[in-house]
Amino acid sequence: MTTPAVLNIASYLFTQIDDRENLQPLLRERAEAAGLRGSILLAPEGINMFLAGAPQPLRDFLDALRADDRFAALEAKESWSHIQPFRRLIVKLKNEIIRMNHPTIRPVAGRAPAVDAPTLRRWLDQGHDDAGKPVVMLDTRNAFEADYGSFDNAIDWRISKFTEFPDAVQAHKSELEGKTVVSFCTGGIRCEKAAILMHDMGLTNVLQLDGGILKYFEQEGGAHYSGECFVFDGREALAPDLSARSNERSARACDDGQLVQKKHRLQA
Known part of the structure; x- marks a missing residue:
């Protein structure tokens, strides 16, 4: 069995963002330059990300983001996969990074x-x-x-x-x-x-x-x-040792993109 080469991160932070429109193209440019795929959601209340790519470029992307004081406390949960679990990169502006429809909950x-x-x-x-x-x-x-x-x-x-x-x-x-x-x-x-x-x-x-x-x-x-724990990418679910489901199932999920699309529906 070869060593997994793709680093996957899940990360979010509730922090005040007043310049989402300016931040959106900047983060898209940085992520594309790093060869990353996944999603970045930006809302006035914070940021939510599921990203995957080569380890060093992904970690460099996070370090650059943390250089902004608003994101200095950003933490990322890491796991690994043999394949890229996302089909594309999406950077979206949202009203909430996780929708509850209770604006008093901040x-x-x-x-x-x-x-x-x-x-x-x-x-x-x-x-x-x-x-x-x-x-x-x-x-x-x-x-x-x-x-x-x-x-x-x-x-x-x-x-x-x-x-x-x-x-x-x-x-x-x-x-x-x-x-x-x-x-x-x-x-x-x-x-x-x-x-x-x-x-x-x-x-x-x-x-x-x-x-x-x-x-x-x-x-x-x-x-x-x-x-297992369902995850919002083509791996579908992770075992308690953070290993993904079989490569065959993960590859099928990645190819059709259904789980990635489901992720964005859930966060809409």
Whole structure:
């Protein structure tokens, strides 16, 4: 088996962006020069990226972006593939980098409390948090994503799009009271908004899983997790060791571009 040569990154940051129209062509030019493919979404509330390419040019692209003070805190979750999982490069302007349709939820003004992967693993091992409260895992992803895999015994409200999440919280709020709720998603971006929303709705003991499932896989593997994690590119899903599905399946998905197109529909 040859060593995977394509670096894949998932990265986002909630930060105020007032010059999206100027930033869009600049980032497109830089990404094209680096030979990158994938997507870059720019909104007044921040940036969201799924990119793949040769390791050094991709890391240089991220370093250049971090040279801008607004993006200095940008982190990237890395994984590898044998093939380029994106068909093209897309740089889009959006109203939100992850759509919730709740303009009062502004992570750029302050994050909800978070729990890191090692701490969550310890809580799940012992069956409760450090205060002795039961820990409830809340999947904020869409139903088809959860079907690929999720944390054991996680709550899944079977939403079909993230804009349905606020109504789902309202309908099930009583089920979460008195427990330590850990909201999670693929890379952390939906958890940011979900946790703030739930705090605003009176659920004060809510945490977000810092870095989402991908960071948990990176640091803790598949402990307390069953299945794979759907990802928004041609690889389709990643195992807890961050390896992609078989090259044959990934190649078919990359060729037809269906999963990439689905990604942009989900983020529309």
